[in-house]
Amino acid sequence: GENVEQHPSTLSVQEGDSAVIKCTYSDSASNYFPWYKQELGKRPQLIIDIRSNVGEKKDQRIAVTLNKTAKHFSLHITETQPEDSAVYFCAATLNRDDKIIFGKGTRLHILP
Amino acid sequence: EPEVTQTPSHQVTQMGQEVILRCVPISNHLYFYWYRQILGQKVEFLVSFYNNEISEKSEIFDDQFSVERPDGSNFTLKIRSTKLEDSAMYFCASVTGLAYEQYFGPGTRLTVT
Numbered sequence: 680g681e682n683v684e685q686h687p688s689t690l691s692v693q694e695g696d697s698a699v700i701k702c703t704y705s706d707s708a709s710n711y712f713p714w715y716k717q718e719l720g721k722r723p724q725l726i727i728d729i730r731s732n733v734g735e736k737k738d739q740r741i742a743v744t745l746n747k748t749a750k751h752f753s754l755h756i757t758e759t760q761p762e763d764s765a766v767y768f769c770a771a772t773l774n775r776d777d778k779i780i781f782g783k784g785t786r787l788h789i790l791p
Numbered sequence: 792e793p794e795v796t797q798t799p800s801h802q803v804t805q806m807g808q809e810v811i812l813r814c815v816p817i818s819n820h821l822y823f824y825w826y827r828q829i830l831g832q833k834v835e836f837l838v839s840f841y842n843n844e845i846s847e848k849s850e851i852f853d854d855q856f857s858v859e860r861p862d863g864s865n866f867t868l869k870i871r872s873t874k875l876e877d878s879a880m881y882f883c884a885s886v887t888g889l890a891y892e893q894y895f896g897p898g899t900r901l902t903v904t
Binding site for chain 1: 821822824826832833834835836839841846847849880882884886887888889890891892893895896897898900
């Protein structure tokens with residue numbers, strides 16, 4: 680079955696700097712890659728997603744890139760702010776009605 | 792904006808007891824899911840449900856677990872005889888089937904003592 684690996688597990692970044700989180704997936708048939716932000720005790724919140732027919736997508740300070748050949752995808756957060764501190768999960772799924780497979784998460788700390 | 796709702800927000804139960812976690816998916820959604828997240832760990836898939844039957848289940852979803860859609864709105868997860876290791880946050884999610892985004896409920900924190 681699908682497996683999603685995520686690195687790093689913890690990331691500390693100075694406020695204003697950029698943060699990058701990387702993921703790999705195992706099933707080449709996966710075609711949808713969402714990213715979630717989760718604050719303590721809350722539900723995962725979708726922040727950006729990308730389909731397999733797109734190489735890059737940007738939404739304000741957040742961007743995601745996808746390399747289908749290498750089965751890599753990454754989240755980039757620019758101009759980080761204190762409210763960006765949270766746990767971020769990458770994920771992958773095959774179809775619209777399929778289960779989501781999550782990575783293990785990255786705890787992002789934004790340092791003042 | 793419509794939301795997935797879950798009750799209760801926190802359930803404390805003794806080992807061996809049965810618990811039922813309740814979810815109300817978004818009304819026009821057709822596919823429903825339960826996920827589990829042990830504290831500090833990743834979100835794990837438990838089961839998916841479509842057209843009043845289970846479409847897929849994970850290894851975690853053993854005979855102690857069951858799901859039901861007893862009426863047109865509720866979607867429940869039952870754990871027959873809870874174990875200490877069932878302590879986790881349980882999230883319900885739903886999706887239309889026409890779009891990819893799954894909508895997550897706020898979760899039920901289950902504590903087994």
